[in-house]
Amino acid sequence: MKRRSERGALPPGRQGEGRVARARDPPAGSRRLWSSWITLFKSLLLLLFITYVSVPVLVRLFPALLAKCVFLNIMAYPFVDFGKPELVLNHTVNFYLTTEPGVTVGIWHVLPDSRGREARGKDHSWHEEALADDDPVIIYLHGNGGNRATAHRVSMMKVMSGAGFHILTLDYRGYGDSSGYPSETGFTTDALYLYDWVKARSGNSTVLIWGHSLGSGVATNLARKLLEERGTQVDLIVLESPYTNIREAAANIPLTKIYRKFPGFEYLILDTMALGDMFFCNDENIKVLSSPLLILHSEDDYIVPVHMGRKLFEIALDSYENKDKVKLVAFPEELGLAHENICLHPALPTIVQDFLKSVK
Numbered sequence: 001m002k003r004r005s006e007r008g009a010l011p012p013g014r015q016g017e018g019r020v021a022r023a024r025d026p027p028a029g030s031r032r033l034w035s036s037w038i039t040l041f042k043s044l045l046l047l048l049f050i051t052y053v054s055v056p057v058l059v060r061l062f063p064a065l066l067a068k069c070v071f072l073n074i075m076a077y078p079f080v081d082f083g084k085p086e087l088v089l090n091h092t093v094n095f096y097l098t099t100e101p102g103v104t105v106g107i108w109h110v111l112p113d114s115r116g117r118e119a120r121g122k123d124h125s126w127h128e129e130a131l132a133d134d135d136p137v138i139i140y141l142h143g144n145g146g147n148r149a150t151a152h153r154v155s156m157m158k159v160m161s162g163a164g165f166h167i168l169t170l171d172y173r174g175y176g177d178s179s180g181y182p183s184e185t186g187f188t189t190d191a192l193y194l195y196d197w198v199k200a201r202s203g204n205s206t207v208l209i210w211g212h213s214l215g216s217g218v219a220t221n222l223a224r225k226l227l228e229e230r231g232t233q234v235d236l237i238v239l240e241s242p243y244t245n246i247r248e249a250a251a252n253i254p255l256t257k258i259y260r261k262f263p264g265f266e267y268l269i270l271d272t273m274a275l276g277d278m279f280f281c282n283d284e285n286i287k288v289l290s291s292p293l294l295i296l297h298s299e300d301d302y303i304v305p306v307h308m309g310r311k312l313f314e315i316a317l318d319s320y321e322n323k324d325k326v327k328l329v330a331f332p333e334e335l336g337l338a339h340e341n342i343c344l345h346p347a348l349p350t351i352v353q354d355f356l357k358s359v360k
C-alpha cells in the first residue's frame, strides 16, 4: 500500500523522463563501451581489494609469506658457479662450513690485494694460515636478495681487499648454494659459526663484523650473542645502511608505502613480523654493546632512509660510556650512493682505517 503511494508521489515529470529515456536507447556501440567501462571498473575494484585487503590478510594468516618478502632469498640472481669465484674476484677461495647438522653454507675468502701474487696456486690450508698475517679481517654479512656474487657485494669486496683487508662472506642458509631455510636465528647461528672459524685462525688480527642492510641486524645479533654468552666484545662493528629494527624498517621501506594509510597496516603487516619470528633489533642490541661502532648511511638511501641510521647513532651515543667509540658517516645526497653503493666512495677504506686506528 505504502509502496504504491510512494510511487504515486513521484512527480509526473520524472515518470515521463523515464519513458523518454527508454524510448531513446543508446546505440549498441555505446552500450558495449559502457559495459566495458563497467568491467574495467569492476576489475579495478577487484585489484584494489586484492592489493589492499587480501594481501595483508593473507600475510597475517601466513607469516611465512612475509618472511619470504623480507628475506627475498628466492631472488637467486646472479646465477654463478660459486666454485669459480675467480670469474668475479681475484685471489678468492670458495669453501663450505656445516654450521649445524643439515645446514651447510657457502663462503668466499677474499685475500688482501697485497697478497694476491703470492696466493697463486696455493691450497686451502695456505689461505687459512694467511688469516693470521695481521691484516684486518672483515666478516661481511650481506643484505636480503641475491647472494655473495651480487654486483654491489663484489664491488665492496674488491674495494676493501684493495685496502688490505681479508673479507669472508657467507651466504646464509637458504641463499646462494647454501642449504637450509632462512630464519633470523639461523642467520645468527651461521654468522657465529663463521666468526668462530675465523677467530680460530686469525691470531691477533683485528676482526670486524660488517653488516649491510638486512645484514646489519645479523651483525648486531651476533655481537650481542658473543657478549651475552661468552663475554666477548667484538673488535669493531660496521653497520652499512642499517635500520633500527625490522618492524620500523617495514614501516619505512617503499614496498609498504601503499599500505601505510590502510587502517590495518600495523596489525596486519607490522605486527606479523614478530609472528614470523623476525625482529632484527639493532636498536635493542646496540644498547648492550660497547664495541666500536661505525655507521655508514647515504642521505639518498630510498630503501632504508637515513633517519634510521641517525636514530641508531643517537641510541648508541646515549648508551655508550665512551662516545668516541661511536661514529656516523652520512654521505651527502648529491653523491647518489643510495642503498648499495657506499663502497664506491673513494674515501671508504680510509674512513674505516682511521676509525679502526682511533679506537685501538
Ligand SMILES: *[C@@H]1O[C@H](CO)[C@@H](O)[C@H](O)[C@H]1NC(C)=O
Pocket: 086, 087, 088, 089, 090
Ligand atoms: C684480476 O686482476 C687483474 C690485474 O689486476 C685484473 O685485470 C682483472 O680484471 C682482475 N679480475 C677480476 C675478475 O676482477
Ligand SMILES: *[C@@H]1O[C@H](CO)[C@@H](O)[C@H](O)[C@H]1NC(C)=O
Pocket: 132, 203, 204
Ligand atoms: C699475538 O700477540 C701476542 C702478544 O703480542 C704474541 O705473544 C703472540 O705470539 C701473537 N700471536 C700470533 C698468532 O701472532
